[in-house]
Amino acid sequence: MAMFFPGESHTFSEYLLVPGYSSSECVPANVSLKTPLVRFKRGEEPSISLNIPMVSAIMQSVSGEQMGIALATEGGMSFIYGSQTPEQEAAMVKAVKDHKAGFVVSDSTLTPEMTMREVMDLKEKTGHSTMPVTEDGTPHGKLLGIVTSRDYRPSRDDPSSKVATFMTPREQLIVGDKDITLKKANDVIWDKKLNALPVVDENDCLLGIVFRKDYDSHKTNPNEMLDANKRYMVGAGINTRDYETRVPLLIEAGADALCIDSSEGFSEWQKRTIEWIRENYGEDVKVGAGNVVDAEGFRFLADCGADFIKVGIGGGSICITRETKGIGRGQATALIDVCRARDEYFEETGIYVPVCSDGGIVYDYHMTLALAMGADFLMLGRYFARFDESPTARVNVNGQYMKEYWGEGSARARNWQRYDLGGAAKLAFEEGVDSYVPYAGSLKDGVNSTLYKIKSTMCNCGALTIKELQEKARLTLVSATSIVEGGAHDVVVKDRNHQMVSYQ
Numbered sequence: 001m002a003m004f005f006p007g008e009s010h011t012f013s014e015y016l017l018v019p020g021y022s023s024s025e026c027v028p029a030n031v032s033l034k035t036p037l038v039r040f041k042r043g044e045e046p047s048i049s050l051n052i053p054m055v056s057a058i059m060q061s062v063s064g065e066q067m068g069i070a071l072a073t074e075g076g077m078s079f080i081y082g083s084q085t086p087e088q089e090a091a092m093v094k095a096v097k098d099h100k101a102g103f104v105v106s107d108s109t110l111t112p113e114m115t116m117r118e119v120m121d122l123k124e125k126t127g128h129s130t131m132p133v134t135e136d137g138t139p140h141g142k143l144l145g146i147v148t149s150r151d152y153r154p155s156r157d158d159p160s161s162k163v164a165t166f167m168t169p170r171e172q173l174i175v176g177d178k179d180i181t182l183k184k185a186n187d188v189i190w191d192k193k194l195n196a197l198p199v200v201d202e203n204d205c206l207l208g209i210v211f212r213k214d215y216d217s218h219k220t221n222p223n224e225m226l227d228a229n230k231r232y233m234v235g236a237g238i239n240t241r242d243y244e245t246r247v248p249l250l251i252e253a254g255a256d257a258l259c260i261d262s263s264e265g266f267s268e269w270q271k272r273t274i275e276w277i278r279e280n281y282g283e284d285v286k287v288g289a290g291n292v293v294d295a296e297g298f299r300f301l302a303d304c305g306a307d308f309i310k311v312g313i314g315g316g317s318i319c320i321t322r323e324t325k326g327i328g329r330g331q332a333t334a335l336i337d338v339c340r341a342r343d344e345y346f347e348e349t350g351i352y353v354p355v356c357s358d359g360g361i362v363y364d365y366h367m368t369l370a371l372a373m374g375a376d377f378l379m380l381g382r383y384f385a386r387f388d389e390s391p392t393a394r395v396n397v398n399g400q401y402m403k404e405y406w407g408e409g410s411a412r413a414r415n416w417q418r419y420d421l422g423g424a425a426k427l428a429f430e431e432g433v434d435s436y437v438p439y440a441g442s443l444k445d446g447v448n449s450t451l452y453k454i455k456s457t458m459c460n461c462g463a464l465t466i467k468e469l470q471e472k473a474r475l476t477l478v479s480a481t482s483i484v485e486g487g488a489h490d491v492v493v494k495d496r497n498h499q500m501v502s503y504q
């Protein structure tokens with residue numbers, strides 16, 4: 001007879017934290033969100049810790065080069081999406097590793113042949129008005145000029161005029177060379193009264209742009225995730241099919257951690273992938289695995305040697321796996337079960353394998369709940385897709401700015417490798433949708449506001465670290481009626497912004 005898990009499976013919105021005693025020491029400024037990323041032995045330190053408990057999802061619509069840079073700047077880590085060729089993925093990893101803090105890679109590069117109308121459309125999409133012009137239209141192509149909003153007048157000029165006719169051409173631009181430091185670049189910006197300084201290599205190819213405003217912000221990034229050579233840290237997604245070619249390229253490009261991206265990870269395919277990495281790279285290459293939703297799945301992957309284990313099937317915002325296949329488990333219950341297994345594994349073996357709660361975070365407080373339930377860190381898709389730095393277009397839908405966000409199992413992403421069941425790399429049905437999410441501005445502002453909320457709640461629980469939160473947290477299940485009580489109720493709300501809105 002089939003096995004039945006006892007009780008129901010619950011999700012985050014069905015839980016609340018009951019505050020504990022907080023001393024006068026418990027203020028957000030004293031909270032540390034540092035957390036282990038990879039396995040470590042009792043009494044030792046993990047070789048990689050995150051400074052904030054957030055990683056970005058292994059998705060085309062979330063984790064590209066700019067996300068990698070922006071998130072590492074704030075203290076988390078991106079896992080660059082694997083549903084592209086190994087060469088393309090390695091190039092993105094390398095771009096993050098090569099990126100110098102404060103040197104922005106443009107998300108709105110033009111070619112000289114584009115029209116003023118296209119420039120205006122791009123500005124609308126990205127919100128950025130300074131656009132480099134390169135020979136091939138790529139952010140690292142040969143620099144031909146720059147367009148800013150001072151170069152054209154939308155109301156008076158011909159919208160079909162070509163970029164080449166109104167850009168500031170290369171010969172009139174002041175540029176920095178590849179060895180310029182951020183400090184020197186800032187001096188040039190001030191001396192020459194510039195708003196932006198393009199930086200080029202010896203072939204005049206664009207490396208990045210230093211903006212006047214970014215120099216100051218750089219000085220206020222105390223959480224930056226930097227490797228031993230002071231380069232940004234970045235992860236990369238892999239699959240259980242082409243790892244023999246993909247992994248070497250990613251390692252060569254400088255990836256700091258890998259993660260097997262799969263909808264369901266309790267499988268021989270994951271075991272084989274981890275074994276191959278161990279045979280070829282020993283313990284030096286860090287690899288996460290998943291996803292699982294119960295203790296047995298955790299133990300299997302921990303025994304395989306996974307460096308961290310992701311939890312979650314069917315809870316992702318763009319996910320329709322539960323509807324199409326009938327597999328999954330409420331995210332909170334799955335997480336609690338797996339975290340208990342992690343603690344038992346640690347007791348038994350002296351090895352701590354960090355757990356990542358992946359998908360299903362809707363409100364900021366869900367993150368605090370997930371950490372309280374035992375997650376060491378969180379993987380977020382929808383949350384990050386909303387920011388400027390996600391690789392997707394910003395579009396105006398009925399007067400509201402939105403960003404596009406689509407699942408890896410959608411027909412748009414065609415990432416059939418993450419659903420590997422050993423057959424042809426092709427699926428007969430979709431497990432994800434294509435969607436919009438409300439645009440939310442810059443990652444920096446969004447993440448800092450979220451972290452402040454997390455820290456505040458931790459203080460209410462008397463916890464100054466994530467570990468302390470896990471030990472001290474007191475959680476309660478809520479009834480459907482008390483969920484209604486939790487929002488504004490029985491009043492006519494004047495300001496609609498005070499109604500509970502996702503992510504606030």
Ligand code: IMP
Nearest residue numbers: 316317319359360381382407408409432
């Ligand atoms: P979110 O943070 O709720 O948007 O969930 C993001 C997570 O959903 C990812 O990290 C993946 O684990 C998962 N995911 C990504 N694409 C798909 C899909 O197409 N179907 C099901 N799950 C997906």
